[in-house]
Amino acid sequence: MENETLPQFDRDRHGSLYDRGAADAYYDRKAWPHWYPNGTYNGEAVQAATLAEVNEYMAGYTRCTTRKEW
Numbered sequence: 001m002e003n004e005t006l007p008q009f010d011r012d013r014h015g016s017l018y019d020r021g022a023a024d025a026y027y028d029r030k031a032w033p034h035w036y037p038n039g040t041y042n043g044e045a046v047q048a049a050t051l052a053e054v055n056e057y058m059a060g061y062t063r064c065t066t067r068k069e070w
Contacts, residue, residue, distance in 0.1 A: 021060025
């Protein structure tokens with residue numbers, strides 16, 4: 001899949017769509033499909049612009065089954 005070469009689709013990259021989805025789920029935040037091109041909280045967040053990007057974020061969000069204990 002060609003999207004895997006783009007930084008927002010690199011699941012090993014801190015700040016990617018998948019990473020942000022999993023983090024939002026873990027911290028029990030509402031889903032907001034976004035990513036950070038320069039790594040999490042480095043610079044401005046970029047809102048997902050395509051269906052493929054939303055789907056990648058939601059994959060991380062829905063696959064995260066653990067939640068932070070408050």
